[in-house]
Amino acid sequence: MEWATDIFSIENRTERSGFVRRIWRARSVEIPSFISVAVPTWQIVFIQSANGSKSVVARGPETLATRVNIPKDAEFLGIQFELGAFLPDNTVGRLVDNAESLSADSDHSFWLNDTKFEIPTFENAEVLVDHLIRSGGLVRDTVVEQTLQRRPVSLSDRSIQRRFINSTGLTYGAVRQMERAEHAASLLRNGVSILDVVDGQGYSDQAHLTRSLKRYLGTAPGRIAKADR
Template sequence: MGMEIAERQSDSPYVERVWRSRTAGVSRMTSIATSHKELVVWEHEGSLHVSMRGPETVATSADVPDGSDSFGIVFGHGASMPHLAMARLVDADLESPHVSRGAFVLRGEEWEVPTYDNAEVFIDRLVRDGVLVRDPLVDEVVAGDAAPLGARSIQRRVAAATGLTQGAIRQIERARQAALLLREGTTALEVVHRLGYYDQPHLARSLTRFVGRTATQLRRSDTPEPLSLLYKTDGLRGS
């Protein structure tokens, strides 16, 4: 069966996407680079885990517990938790030190474990208690909108909220967009022109680094490792 993934958009300005998955008959997956952080809850053989995962700057091959159920809240770029230093979460994760059947620890406090269906209720609680904050300017500049601030001020705010530079975010998101287009049947040459790559070798290097697949592999459905969540966005303006 492999990995079954369902995902939905959210009406919360703090959340980019909510997803859930179940695995069967698969032991590894390719985790695609992402510029977002996320809260992940997973259960395997009766044991529940909760982890805060930071952005991933390269594609990696990751173990997948067979028969596990997972759920995740993908945060918007401007959302952050002041008690966590985002730079330390890049290519890393922080697992809750204690998880019971109904609660886990975040910022030294116990919180009810959220679900796929009540994610926004959980997010609202975090916001009310100051655990989760949002810098709207970060969401705007990452999307390509002009900001009434100098470049250094913008970069500091983007780095504080995401742990990444604007350039790194653009590269990751562009590679993810390229992967989606190729899986839909768009030719590599058209992807190069549409997304602003220099040439096809430039596209190939980007795909290998951030997606862990070649253009040919993305068009095939028989690759041995499934991909992590890959979804459509409004896209980034500019390159």
């Protein structure tokens, strides 16, 4: 496969605040591009090139699988935020299927919400996250988590949808579709037959499954099933 998880050697770790899904780092590989799969979350990525220059990008959520070029001789550090965690001063919807460059200075710092921060390392990324949380620059809407876990929420469906879009940039249905495609791919890679995945995951037929996986993961179910054989 040509997914990042199959191409890069990615080191992941968790973070205690509940606002962050994972902190990760990786290096460039001798492959020109990879398939970036659809993800419902957004992240900040710090990139250091071979000449030492640094850039900072806020990226995602992504509603389609896309092919992304890999910079040569670069190191990457990412902070991927949990669903429902967002920056109140920035519209998450603006990042959907998009990436925005954040100003980076030569003294290993960058600007976010008119505030200057030190570019973190893999080991101390919590310092940045903690600062954002304490200052109110990063908040989390618990309605999103409750809705995804199908726990009761004392709001109308319209209010829930509005809160969902405000904090994730996506509808509840869009997030569920991405999660279903990811789970279907996991089943296929673990030997579950295509027809059983169709039946078990609520797809109307094999063509429906194929369209979903091509849209969100950039490949067909048959290729996923064959990849681990």
